[in-house]
Amino acid sequence: xxxxxxxxxxxxxxxxxxxxxxxxxxxxxxxxxxxxxxxxxxxxxxxxxxxxxxxxxxxxxxxxxxxxxxxxxxxxxxxxxxxxxxxxxxxxxxxxxxxxxxxxxxxxxxxxxxxxxxxxxxxxxxxxxxxxxxxxxxxxxxxxxxxxxxxxxxxxxxxxxxxxxxxxxxxxxxxxxxxxxxxxxxxx
Numbered sequence: 001x002x003x004x005x006x007x008x009x010x011x012x013x014x015x016x017x018x019x020x021x022x023x024x025x026x027x028x029x030x031x032x033x034x035x036x037x038x039x040x041x042x043x044x045x046x047x048x049x050x051x052x053x054x055x056x057x058x059x060x061x062x063x064x065x066x067x068x069x070x071x072x073x074x075x076x077x078x079x080x081x082x083x084x085x086x087x088x089x090x091x092x093x094x095x096x097x098x099x100x101x102x103x104x105x106x107x108x109x110x111x112x113x114x115x116x117x118x119x120x121x122x123x124x125x126x127x128x129x130x131x132x133x134x135x136x137x138x139x140x141x142x143x144x145x146x147x148x149x150x151x152x153x154x155x156x157x158x159x160x161x162x163x164x165x166x167x168x169x170x171x172x173x174x175x176x177x178x179x180x181x182x183x184x185x186x187x188x
Contacts, residue, residue: 066149067125069141072132079134079141080181086127087177087185093120113159121152121188128185140180147173151188 074082097116098106105111125148133141154161154169162168170188178186 067129067145069129069138069145070132071138073136074132074134076134076181079131082131083128083177084182084184086124086131087182087188090120090124090188093123109159113155117155118152121148121155125149125152134180140176144173144176144180147176148188 094116097119098112101112101115105115125145128148129141129145131141151169151173158169164170168174173188174186177188
């Protein structure tokens with residue numbers, strides 16, 4: 001499972017790198033670095049950046065660019081506490097968005113998952129990435145964000161898929177966050 005997640009993330013990064021190189025010039029101010037490549041501070045083509053973190057955008061194929069983890073380091077206990085507070089708001093936000101949909105759409109996962117479940121998960125992904133890395137462990141923070149992005153992608157591909165358990169798209173994210181000490185995130 002983890003190998004598949006890494007493969008998906010690497011493929012997305014390769015596509016993003018190709019997109020950044022196409023049509024960029026040294027004076028292009030639309031995203032990437034001055035040489036037409038993504039800057040290491042987290043700049044991406046199609047998205048705005050602020051303090052080295054991706055704040056949104058899109059690509060020509062409709063897929064959002066991968067979220068970049070902030071390079072700042074924070075204590076692990078603060079990372080876990082703040083991460084859990086982000087995750088705990090996801091179900092509440094989901095319920096609010098779901099309640100705004102017409103009754104027939106609420107019951108149809110093909111409609112309700114993209115319209116009500118995906119937006120709070122995308123917000124949570126960005127906010128977790130903005131936290132930075134626990135005690136400078138950038139690799140762990142990137143694994144967690146990549147696993148949540150892969151779960152979102154899985155929901156987009158198969159809205160009727162399992163939401164919990166070992167076959168769930170969230171299984172890897174749950175495993176990683178539980179190992180880190182999260183309570184709310186490890187049960188998403």
